[in-house]
Amino acid sequence: MRHRGTRTTSLAAALVLTAGVGACGEVGAADDGDKTVKVGLSAAFSGKSAYYGQDAKKGVELAIENLSKTMPEVSFELVTADDECSPQGGASAFRKLADVDGVDAILGSPCSSGTLGGMPTLARSKTPALTFASTNAKISEQSGVGGNPYMWRMNIDDSIMGRYWTKYIADAGKKRAAIVAANNDFGRGAADLYTKLLPEAGVELVATEYYDLGGSDFRAQLTKVRAAQADAFITFAEAQDCAQMLRQMKEMGMTVAMYGRGGCATAEGIRLTGDPALAEGVQEASYWTATESQRELLDAYQAKHGEPVPPYNAALAYYGMITLAEAVKQGGPDKAGILDGLKKVDLDTGIGPITFDQNNQAHPNMFILKIENGKINVLDTIDTSK
Structure with missing residues (x-):
């Protein structure tokens, strides 16, 4: 990096x-x-x-x-x-x-x-x-x-971010990843890339699920993530969908680590959860943060x-x-x-x-972010131009 x-x-x-x-x-x-x-x-x-x-x-x-x-x-x-x-x-x-x-x-x-x-x-x-x-x-x-x-x-783009992000996930000790992605060119394009990039980084992809943008119920996808025994949950999702996922993960008692690519670690994402504590520990690879x-x-x-x-x-x-x-x-x-x-x-x-x-x-630049105490902290800033 x-x-x-x-x-x-x-x-x-x-x-x-x-x-x-x-x-x-x-x-x-x-x-x-x-x-x-x-x-x-x-x-x-x-x-x-x-x-x-x-x-x-x-x-x-x-x-x-x-x-x-x-x-x-x-x-x-x-x-x-x-x-x-x-x-x-x-x-x-x-x-x-x-x-x-x-x-x-x-x-x-x-x-x-x-x-x-x-x-x-x-x-x-x-x-x-x-x-x-x-x-x-x-x-x-x-x-x-x-x-x-x-x-x-x-x-x-996601090919640039993906090279860094999958290595970061692997370096965190994660071995089994599940993907939940928006059913559009953003989500499917990223999921296709990570199907190749995760194994190259030494992480097994154990499940891939899609959802329609603006969905209200992610329980079916989350149930499959839990059944796959993933230790890393990668989302390609906008802020409103990340917030809904986090609410339903709490309802289901899921504690798997979330690694976002989209709008998860954003001010909108935190606000839309209704409870900032729900987003605690969420990490994200992003192309912008304040x-x-x-x-x-x-x-x-x-x-x-x-x-x-x-x-x-x-x-x-x-x-x-x-x-x-x-x-x-x-x-x-x-x-x-x-x-x-x-x-x-x-x-x-x-x-x-x-x-x-x-x-x-x-x-x-690319930014690696983490939500801590309701705030977005920049863990790393990566110069992708060199």
Whole structure:
């Protein structure tokens, strides 16, 4: 494992980097004067995952508000589309944003299903898209040299996190793991990866169960985990589902150690349990958590929304917008310029370095978290860029 040293800067420094526009104060080598960039946000705004879009929109809007002060030569205009967290919805949302709204770039989707569904639509309109939260490994496998030059990913994916997380579980002395995963591209994609990664780390996979997002009864899946005599319970689940699992685990008297990948060790997850003690000891591998290096973001979010810690989709969407602004600075405000600019992005941010590899994949930090006394503690910060 490689751990962060002193390279990570504060968000203020990231904004300064993003705001810098070269010696002549211009955006892109050939541009001058005020520019407007139309940004499309593809996310779920309806159904059980509607909070994905609601949270992400808050993060993008906060970033645009800050950019109006630090990068005033460019105006960023936001439009949204509901991708319903589904492949069909993603295809529809990406097409709407590109063809009807005429955006210069797309942010999203927070949902892997939406991103995977939208990706094939990008080539016809030559619209660059940047996801900030989708984790299915297929996205990067199919991007850049994988065949799709228009799709980019700012956040680390489950193949990156899985290599560290399965070793961490093995190093904790766990021998038998059971998986309970959301029945979507996020959960199934991660479960498929861990089917290979766990045995490679020396951990036997003894059960794999799936559930529908937003489920209310996990007793059948939990009963199978207990019957398999697992000593590690790995979940690929959102905050509301983790909270329900923890409540029902208590009812069933289950004490197996939970290792999350999703929304388990989050402020939302703790709050939704109704009793923080239920989440005591839960550990999670995450691509975002609140850290002091992000103090400016935390303070700005609290000032605007009255919450001391933003939901992770809001925070990651914020950094996604900052990254997109840097691409505008590096390449220009139109589709071709943004696409070229993404290749040149090299930012230090509150979540680590943002620069893209040949698969259009960035490598910011990974966090290993543990809930202790109702609070989220960072056990380890891993630099995935080296």
